[in-house]
Amino acid sequence: MMNRLLLARILFPMPVPEPFDYLIPDELAVTVGSYVLAPLGTRKAVGVVWEICELPEIPEGRKLKQIIEVFSTRPMSKPQRKFVDFVGKYTCTGAGRVLRMCLAGEQALAPSPQQVRLTKGSTWPDQASEARTRVLETVGGQDWAPGELAKAAGVSAGMLNALVKTGGLIRQMHDVDAPFDVPDPGQALVQLTPSQDIAAKALVQAVVTRKYAPVLLDGITGSGKTEVYFEAVAEALAQNPEHQVLILLPEIALTQDVLARFAKRFGAKPAEWHSDVTGAQRRRVWRQVAAGQARIVVGARSALFLPFANLALIVVDEEHDSSFKQEEGVLYHARDMAVVRAQGEQAVIILASATPSLETLQNAAAGRYAHLVLPSRPGISRLPEVSAIDLREHPAPKNRWISGPLQQAMAETLAKGEQVLLYLNRRGYAPLTICRACGERIKTPHTDAYLVEHRRTGRLVCHLTGFSMPKPDKCPSCGVADSLHAVGPGVERLSEEVAQLFPEARREVFSSDTTSNPAQIRSLIQRMESGQIDILIGTQIAAKGHNFPKLTLVGVIDADMGLSGADLRAGERAYQTLIQVAGRAGRADLAGRAMLQTHQPEHEALSALLARDRDRFVAAELFIRQQMGFPPFGRLAAIIVSANSEQKVIRAAADFAALAPAASGIEIWGPSEPVFAVVRGRWRRRLLVRSEKQTDLSAYMSDWKRNFRASADIRIKLDIDPYSFF
Numbered sequence: 208m209m210n211r212l213l214l215a216r217i218l219f220p221m222p223v224p225e226p227f228d229y230l231i232p233d234e235l236a237v238t239v240g241s242y243v244l245a246p247l248g249t250r251k252a253v254g255v256v257w258e259i260c261e262l263p264e265i266p267e268g269r270k271l272k273q274i275i276e277v278f279s280t281r282p283m284s285k286p287q288r289k290f291v292d293f294v295g296k297y298t299c300t301g302a303g304r305v306l307r308m309c310l311a312g313e314q315a316l317a318p319s320p321q322q323v324r325l326t327k328g329s330t331w332p333d334q335a336s337e338a339r340t341r342v343l344e345t346v347g348g349q350d351w352a353p354g355e356l357a358k359a360a361g362v363s364a365g366m367l368n369a370l371v372k373t374g375g376l377i378r379q380m381h382d383v384d385a386p387f388d389v390p391d392p393g394q395a396l397v398q399l400t401p402s403q404d405i406a407a408k409a410l411v412q413a414v415v416t417r418k419y420a421p422v423l424l425d426g427i428t429g430s431g432k433t434e435v436y437f438e439a440v441a442e443a444l445a446q447n448p449e450h451q452v453l454i455l456l457p458e459i460a461l462t463q464d465v466l467a468r469f470a471k472r473f474g475a476k477p478a479e480w481h482s483d484v485t486g487a488q489r490r491r492v493w494r495q496v497a498a499g500q501a502r503i504v505v506g507a508r509s510a511l512f513l514p515f516a517n518l519a520l521i522v523v524d525e526e527h528d529s530s531f532k533q534e535e536g537v538l539y540h541a542r543d544m545a546v547v548r549a550q551g552e553q554a555v556i557i558l559a560s561a562t563p564s565l566e567t568l569q570n571a572a573a574g575r576y577a578h579l580v581l582p583s584r585p586g587i588s589r590l591p592e593v594s595a596i597d598l599r600e601h602p603a604p605k606n607r608w609i610s611g612p613l614q615q616a617m618a619e620t621l622a623k624g625e626q627v628l629l630y631l632n633r634r635g636y637a638p639l640t641i642c643r644a645c646g647e648r649i650k651t652p653h654t655d656a657y658l659v660e661h662r663r664t665g666r667l668v669c670h671l672t673g674f675s676m677p678k679p680d681k682c683p684s685c686g687v688a689d690s691l692h693a694v695g696p697g698v699e700r701l702s703e704e705v706a707q708l709f710p711e712a713r714r715e716v717f718s719s720d721t722t723s724n725p726a727q728i729r730s731l732i733q734r735m736e737s738g739q740i741d742i743l744i745g746t747q748i749a750a751k752g753h754n755f756p757k758l759t760l761v762g763v764i765d766a767d768m769g770l771s772g773a774d775l776r777a778g779e780r781a782y783q784t785l786i787q788v789a790g791r792a793g794r795a796d797l798a799g800r801a802m803l804q805t806h807q808p809e810h811e812a813l814s815a816l817l818a819r820d821r822d823r824f825v826a827a828e829l830f831i832r833q834q835m836g837f838p839p840f841g842r843l844a845a846i847i848v849s850a851n852s853e854q855k856v857i858r859a860a861a862d863f864a865a866l867a868p869a870a871s872g873i874e875i876w877g878p879s880e881p882v883f884a885v886v887r888g889r890w891r892r893r894l895l896v897r898s899e900k901q902t903d904l905s906a907y908m909s910d911w912k913r914n915f916r917a918s919a920d921i922r923i924k925l926d927i928d929p930y931s932f933f
C-alpha cells in the first residue's frame with residue numbers, strides 16, 4: 208500500500224490554458240520547478256512542475272498518468288515561474304506559450320555531451336621513433352581532439368591509440384561544452400569623470416542594497432553610459448560568486464560591440480544569446496545559465512526567458528528602442544517585462560538611453576524610477592553640431608538625393624581624411640517599381656505592400672512578408688517589356704549616387720541585407736574603425752551604438768521619413784532615431800556635424816532637435832498623450848482579426864466587436880481597415896481599445912476573447928501595449 212500520493216501539476220510549453228495533473232512515482236525526486244518528461248496524449252513531452260500537492264487517494268473515476276523522468280537540471284526558480292505566469296496573463300497568451308520561450312529543447316536538459324581528448328602522458332619512451340617524437344612535440348601542454356592531433360603531427364589514428372596503450376598519451380572524456388570564462392570585476396579602464404562617477408556610485412550602491420530598484424540612466428550619446436553601467440556589473444559580480452547579470456540589447460549589431468568591450472573590461476567573453484546563436488551553442492548557454500556557471504549574458508529580448516538561478520542585475524541598453532517589442536508569437540515588450548522580472552528577482556534594473564521613451568521618462572518623473580543623468584561627453588569630445596538643409600531651398604537634382612550643401616560637406620570631410628555616414632532607413636534599391644506603360648505599382652501577391660527592388664540580388668522583395676521574386680523584364684500587369692521604372696531611393700541606389708559623386712571614395716552599404724550575421728557585422732565595423740571605408744551608407748542598423756572615431760559627418764537623407772503617421776509614437780521615434788544617428792558624428796577628439804535634409808524644418812520634432820531642447824519636445828508630446836489618455840497616461844490594446852476572405856473578416860470583426868464586455872472607462876475604436884488590409888492572402892481588420900491606467904486591460908481583453916466562438920479560419924490576435932498600428 209502506498210503511504211501517500213503526490214500529485215504534480217505540470218505546465219507544458221504549448222498553447223494549453225492550465226497545467227495538467229500527474230502522479231509522482233516514489234522513486235523520482237521531483238520538486239516544484241523540476242523539468243520532467245511525462246506522457247502527453249500519444250507521445251512524451253517535457254514540462255515543468257508548477258505545483259505539488261498531496262492527495263489522500265486518487266479521486267474516483269480519474270485516471271492519472273505518472274511522470275516518466277526528472278531531469279537533473281536545476282529546477283526553474285520561483286521568481287521565474289511567477290514571471291512566466293505573469294507574462295502569460297499580461298499578454299493574454301497563457302503561461303504555456305511563455306514557457307516555450309523559456310526552454311531550449313530536450314537536449315539542453317541533458318548534461319553536456321562528451322568528447323575524447325588526448326593529453327601528454329608520463330611514460331614516454333626514451334627511444335621514440337620519428338613519428339612518435341613528432342606527436343610528442345606537437346601535443347605540448349594542450350589537450351587535443353584525436354583527429355586534430357593526428358593531422359597536426361602527420362600520424363595515423365592507430366599510432367595515437369598505440370601511444371595511449373603504452374601510457375605516452377592519456378585519453379580522457381571532456382564535456383563538449385566549454386565553461387564560460389570567469390569574469391574579473393577588476394578596475395574601470397577609463398578614469399570616470401565626476402558626473403560619471405556620481406552615477407556609477409549610485410548604481411553600485413543600488414547593487415549593494417540588492418532590492419528591486421529601477422534606474423533610468425539618461426545620458427547623451429557618447430556620455431559614457433556603457434562605462435558607467437559596467438561599474439554596476441562589476442559590483443554585482445564581485446559581491447557574490449553566484450550573481451548573474453543580463454544585458455539586453457535591441458540589435459545583434461550592438462551585441463557585437465558590447466561583447467568586445469565587455470571582454471576587454473572583464474577579461475572574459477560573456478555568453479551571447481540572440482536569433483543567430485544556434486544549436487549546440489544555444490544549448491551550452493542555456494545549460495550553463497541554469498547551472499549558474501554563465502554569469503553574464505549579453506543578448507536580445509528572448510534572453511529575458513533564460514533560466515537564471517540568481518539574477519542580480521539587468522541592464523536594458525537603448526531602452527527606448529521599439530524593436531524590444533516582439534511582434535510575432537507572444538507579443539511582449541522586453542523592456543517592460545524586464546522590469547517585471549527584476550521585481551520578481553529583487554534585482555536592480557538599469558534602463559539606459561540617450562533618448563528615453565516617454566513611458567520611462569514619465570516613470571522617472573513620478574518617482575517610480577531613479578533618474579541619473581550624464582549631461583556631457585567626457586574630455587574634449589563634443590556633441591555634433593546639428594543643422595537642417597531645407598530641401599525647398601536646396602533641392603537635390605532629379606532622381607538624386609544628395610543636395611548641394613550635403614555634397615559640399617562630404618567633400619570637405621573626405622578632404623580631411625575623415626569619414627561620412629549617410630543615413631537612409633530604406634533597404635534595397637528602390638521602394639517602389641512602377642510600369643511606365645500602364646501605371647501599375649508592383650505589389651506583393653495577396654498582400655497590400657509594394658515590392659522593393661534589390662538590385663544586388665536582382666529581385667523584388669516584400670519587406671512585410673519576406674516574399675521575393677526575380678525582377679521581371681515585362682510588366683506583370685500589361686506585359687509591356689522594359690517598362691518597369693524604379694521610384695525613390697534605397698541605400699543601394701544612394702550608393703550608386705555616391706559612386707558618381709565621389710568615385711575615389713571607398714564606400715560600403717551597411718544594412719541587414721549586406722550584413723546579416725555577427726561575423727559580417729564585426730568585420731564591417733572593423734573596416735570602418737580602421738579607416739578602410741570613407742563613406743558608409745546605412746539603414747537603422749548603422750544608427751545606433753557604434754563608436755567610429757573618424758566619423759565626423761552624418762548626412763540624414765530624409766529626415767521627414769516617419770515624422771507623421773497613424774502611429775502615436777511616430778514623432779517620438781523619429782526624434783529618437785535622428786538623435787541617435789546624429790550622435791554617431793564626432794567622437795574621440797574630432798568635432799562632428801550632422802546635417803538633416805528636410806522639407807519641414809519647422810516640424811516640432813525637428814525644431815526641438817535643432818534647438819537641442821529635448822525637454823520641450825518631451826513636454827509637447829506628453830501633453831498630447833495626456834489629452835488623449837494614451838500611454839503612458841492610459842493603456843492601449845489592439846485586436847487584429849483576420850480571415851481568408853474579405854466578407855468573412857468584416858463579419859467576424861463586427862461579431863467580435865459586438866461581444867465587448869460592458870465596463871466603464873473603456874473606449875473602443877473600429878473595426879477599421881488597416882494599412883495592410885491583406886497580408887499573405889489573409890484579410891485583416893483592427894480594433895483599438897483604450898482604458899484608464901489602473902484598469903486591468905489584459906483581464907478585460909481575455910474575458911472578451913473568451914466569449915468569442917469563431918470558426919477555424921478566423922484568427923483573433925490580441926496585442927497589449929501595441930507598437931505597430933498597421
Ligand code: ADP
Nearest residue numbers: 397398399400428429430431432433434585754
Ligand atoms: P554611451 O554608452 O553613453 O554612448 P560609451 O560608454 O560608449 O557612451 O562611451 C563613449 C566612448 O567614450 C567610449 O569609447 C568610451 O570608452 C569613452 N569614454 C567614456 N567615458 C570615458 C572617460 N571617462 N574617459 C575616457 N574615455 C571615456
